[in-house]
Amino acid sequence: MSVHTGRKAVITGGTHGMGLAIAKALVAGGAEVLVTGRNEKNIEEAKAALGVDAHVVRSDAADLGAIDALGRTVEERLGHVDHLFVNAGTAVLEPLQFVTEESYDRQFGLNTKGAFFVVQRLVPLVRDGGSIVFTSSIADHGGTPGMSVYSGTKAALISFTQVFAAELLPRNIRVNAVSPGFIDTPSMGIPGLSAEEKAGFMALGDEITPMKRHGQVDEVARAALYLAVDATYTTGARLPVDGGLGQGLSYPQQ
Template sequence: MTIYQGKKAAVIGGTHGMGLATVARLLDGGADVLLTGRNEGNIATIRETFGARVHALRSDIADLNDIAVLGAAVGQKLGTIDLLHINAGISELEAFDKVTEASYDRQFAINTKGAFFTVQRLAPLIRDGGSIVFTSSVADEGGYQGMSVYSATKAALVSFASVFAAELLPRGIRVNTVSPGFIDTPTKGAAGLTDAERAEFKALGDAVTPMKRNGTADEVARAVLFLAFDATFTTGAKLAVDGGLGQKLSTPA
């Protein structure tokens, strides 16, 4: 399959879960891909799995020095890119009265500050007519218990995407967001869960999602790539990939 032959993409947070599924589809389609992750073990696994087919860079999205190094690496390895996918993120489930300054700062640094400055650094490398896709969350609106800080970071991300879409219109760069619900990934989208807690989280997703199941990482990847390459008259939009959860659908009696 050569659907993405000649395309170049940078996937920020691409070593596992939804990011890895997006990378796999890009590579299968013939794209040239640079991906990042913070965990050296995950980076090593990616290099072992994909070899020279992918450029894997250990990079912390919350570190402005790492973002500068990332920009240089993208320019050196890929030149200009057709897609920048910002997928790196962290969720720490805490009641609002248990939130610490450290957990607050950590989530905003990764989900919001890092995303902003990564786009600022890499935007000049996106070719005119290219695309940016953010990964947000069904929790970016409404009220979900234990997600006060996380929800705020993702709501900010959607706002960033809207403004970036307006500011990049003169270059024809489209900026859109995917908003996943419960997705069956190794971490279930939340930091620090035990195996039992992840199983409970998955069961909760099956119960509360109108389609009565968790989504797959590949379903999110397909939505990302639709926005990136097929939705050529769409910018500033948010696409829900949540089995109807965010739409408050009810099951027929």
């Protein structure tokens, strides 16, 4: 029997990047998964990558009507959920003076409001003893220029993690968060980057990260699955997956 046989999971934002890596690991372990996404190309590629044991659903994680419809779809296709991964998110890097109402609302609408109401809608379907894992960011604490709005959205997720963990104790549902640093994903979490901009962003990450490299999506997936499945005495926690960047480490001089 595979390690995840009989388990059922939902991953929002699961059609590419870190979410898709989580889905692949669960399917490989025998789980039945439902993933959501909006981009048609990503949806079709996820269907091919995940195969018949996955339900790939087009859904806007920032739209409350779509979130309610997602709840009905999960009920119909899965019935219940063992593990919920709240992974959908976006980033716009803008200094304070350039932030617009549109970019502010877009980031808070998906990263924060959408995340909250996804949990509210789906938590009745999560089995007692199940788990919820948020994908946050190293930017959820500290002060990085150009990331005020994005950082605020992710800081809110850590508060959600801790409060939901307390509220769901009577059902023994554990709630935790992973906080990735520079991870090699198709968009690096910032839609619209050119190939040159992505290369520059990755080079910056390699320079300032103590481990002197960017992370891989599989490394984030393993951390998220640890929190979801194996960390049975852990709730309300934030697990950095950042190569030491958020821990104040310095690369030793040779």
